[in-house]
Amino acid sequence: MIEFENVSFKHQNGVTALRNINLKIEKGTLTAIVGENGAGKTTLVRHINGLLKPAEGAVRVFGINTKQQSVAQLSKKVGIAFQNPDNQLFSDTVTNETLFGLKNFGMSEKEQAERLEWALNFFDLARYRDVSPMLLSGGEKKRLCFASVLSWDPDVLILDEPTVGQDYYHKEKITSMIMDLLSKGKTAIIVSHDLEFLWPLQPRTLVMAQGQIIADGAMANVLSDDETIKRANLVRPQLLELAIELHLHPRVLSNVKEAAKLILVRSVGAR
Amino acid sequence: MMYWVAGGFIYRRVDSFFHRLDARVKLLLTSELVALSLLSFSPPELIVTMGTTFAVASLSHTLRRMGKTLAFSAGFAITIFVIDILVGYSIIDALVYSLRFVAIVGSTSIFFLTTSPDELEHVMRWFRLPRDLIFAYVTAVRFVPVLLLDALQIMDAQKSRGLELERGNIFKRVRNFSPVLIPLVVNAVVRSGELAEAMEVRAYGAVEKPTMLYSPLLRTMDKIAAILSITLFLPTLYYFLFLV
Numbered sequence: 440m441i442e443f444e445n446v447s448f449k450h451q452n453g454v455t456a457l458r459n460i461n462l463k464i465e466k467g468t469l470t471a472i473v474g475e476n477g478a479g480k481t482t483l484v485r486h487i488n489g490l491l492k493p494a495e496g497a498v499r500v501f502g503i504n505t506k507q508q509s510v511a512q513l514s515k516k517v518g519i520a521f522q523n524p525d526n527q528l529f530s531d532t533v534t535n536e537t538l539f540g541l542k543n544f545g546m547s548e549k550e551q552a553e554r555l556e557w558a559l560n561f562f563d564l565a566r567y568r569d570v571s572p573m574l575l576s577g578g579e580k581k582r583l584c585f586a587s588v589l590s591w592d593p594d595v596l597i598l599d600e601p602t603v604g605q606d607y608y609h610k611e612k613i614t615s616m617i618m619d620l621l622s623k624g625k626t627a628i629i630v631s632h633d634l635e636f637l638w639p640l641q642p643r644t645l646v647m648a649q650g651q652i653i654a655d656g657a658m659a660n661v662l663s664d665d666e667t668i669k670r671a672n673l674v675r676p677q678l679l680e681l682a683i684e685l686h687l688h689p690r691v692l693s694n695v696k697e698a699a700k701l702i703l704v705r706s707v708g709a710r
Numbered sequence: 711m712m713y714w715v716a717g718g719f720i721y722r723r724v725d726s727f728f729h730r731l732d733a734r735v736k737l738l739l740t741s742e743l744v745a746l747s748l749l750s751f752s753p754p755e756l757i758v759t760m761g762t763t764f765a766v767a768s769l770s771h772t773l774r775r776m777g778k779t780l781a782f783s784a785g786f787a788i789t790i791f792v793i794d795i796l797v798g799y800s801i802i803d804a805l806v807y808s809l810r811f812v813a814i815v816g817s818t819s820i821f822f823l824t825t826s827p828d829e830l831e832h833v834m835r836w837f838r839l840p841r842d843l844i845f846a847y848v849t850a851v852r853f854v855p856v857l858l859l860d861a862l863q864i865m866d867a868q869k870s871r872g873l874e875l876e877r878g879n880i881f882k883r884v885r886n887f888s889p890v891l892i893p894l895v896v897n898a899v900v901r902s903g904e905l906a907e908a909m910e911v912r913a914y915g916a917v918e919k920p921t922m923l924y925s926p927l928l929r930t931m932d933k934i935a936a937i938l939s940i941t942l943f944l945p946t947l948y949y950f951l952f953l954v
């Protein structure tokens with residue numbers, strides 16, 4: 440459904456940001472892209488809605504080569520919420536900001552009204568509907584960006600660093616939003632440094648380093664590999680670290696309660 | 711497009727003999743070139759000026775980037791040419807006047823292409839301009855590339871929300887730019903406020919005369935280049951003013 444075929448990309452200043460990427464992402468799946476700063480994660484996802492076109496190779500989304508469509512056309516299907524909210528908020532009110540995409544895609548008034556209500560309520564922004572986006576706090580701005588992208592209900596949702604600046608409650612909210620989207624058959628791609636946030640979601644995990652995908656697979660497996668951890672400068676989620684220390688199957692521990700129970704059982708057994 | 715035009719005036723680190731010269735010498739050399747292009751009123755003068763400008767540009771490896779800006783200024787040059795012809799100048803004169811414009815743009819851009827904001831700061835200090843003015847100017851110049859990068863990022867974000875920037879007639883396109891311009895301006899204002907605070911907490915303006923780590927000195931190479939350029943410039947100026 441999303442397909443990268445031998446994709447390489449060089450930025451204008453000559454930095455090679457992607458080297459020979461081959462990748463297939465199926466419909467209805469959750470994929471996480473992790474890796475240190477400058478690894479090429481953002482560059483990779485910018486190829487999916489055609490903001491960047493590959494220098495070599497091809498990117499196909501729903502079978503269509505991204506070179507043949509405008510960014511606006513592709514964005515209808517692929518919504519990206521970017522890292523920095525200050526680079527997109529411009530409207531006079533939160534309502535208008537949320538409606539921006541819906542209007543651009545020519546949705547009917549009825550649809551606009553429905554989607555607006557859904558998005559504002561879901562992201563806890565309803566009480567700010569007439570407030571200027573510039574006056575929101577950092578975390579609220581970020582949520583407004585999500586709302587303004589999810590509002591048109593794209594088939595693929597890409598989140599670049601969604602948890603930066605979010606408090607615990609809203610991180611949970613993002614988790615539940617992702618679960619919700621997946622249950623509706625949508626595809627989600629998350630770029631994140633926050634492995635603790637990703638762990639409960641157990642996504643397929645791509646690890647990037649120096650413009651290449653150096654590991655790809657179930658999160659627990661990928662992150663169990665010492666070599667990968669070292670090359671990509673990652674820190675394991677605590678539960679995984681614990682499982683490894685206890686010589687357990689890495690996926691066994693999905694929350695602290697479970698871990699505690701296992702440790703108790705073991706220590707009793709040892710005595 | 712914007713980037714393309716501005717590219718002819720934005721400093722980029724290149725290692726060449728010319729780049730390594732002291733900024734004051736570079737200013738001298740380019741002022742001489744600008745003076746000559748302003749005074750070029752006949753084909754031979756123009757050839758001398760443009761030839762020298764291009765020679766300096768190629769010596770400093772900036773010919774290609776200057777070329778882009780020149781190609782753009784050619785649009786104006788053609789307009790000047792057409793107007794001159796309509797007003798009744800001879801073809802030769804119209805050609806000289808329009809090319810003179812190109813020469814002025816070219817010679818001016820050499821200075822900006824080869825002088826970093828840091829060097830510019832030193833030159834302004836040397837002229838004993840007020841410190842706040844220097845700071846404001848240098849900061850503004852430094853902000854230009856940042857703003858361009860910002861603009862590109864904002865355009866990307868808005869295109870990703872379905873904004874069409876590449877289609878429609880000119881009015882529609884201009885109107886479509888407000889989702890780009892507003893965050894750009896807001897970011898710039900916010901950033902300048904933050905910069906002011908960040909400077910104050912690091913004691914900007916606390917003492918009358920701040921000390922400096924480096925004071926640039928003219929090296930032998932700079933002196934030679936300066937003297938050489940003046941000895942070539944003065945006779946040429948004389949020739950331009952009185953002999954042609």
Ligand SMILES: Nc1ncnc2c1ncn2[C@@H]1O[C@H](COP(=O)(O)OP(=O)(O)OP(=O)(O)O)[C@@H](O)[C@H]1O
Binds near residue numbers: 455474483
């Ligand atoms: N517009 C640009 N022009 C030039 N180089 C760029 C540009 N954007 C990114 N790069 C370079 O490309 C490389 C990959 O950048 P990218 O933004 O994809 O990294 P990332 O993995 O998203 O990093 P982060 O975790 O910091 O967001 C980096 O070396 C970066 O300096």
Ligand SMILES: [Mg+2]
Binds near residue numbers: 480
């Ligand atoms: Mg990034």
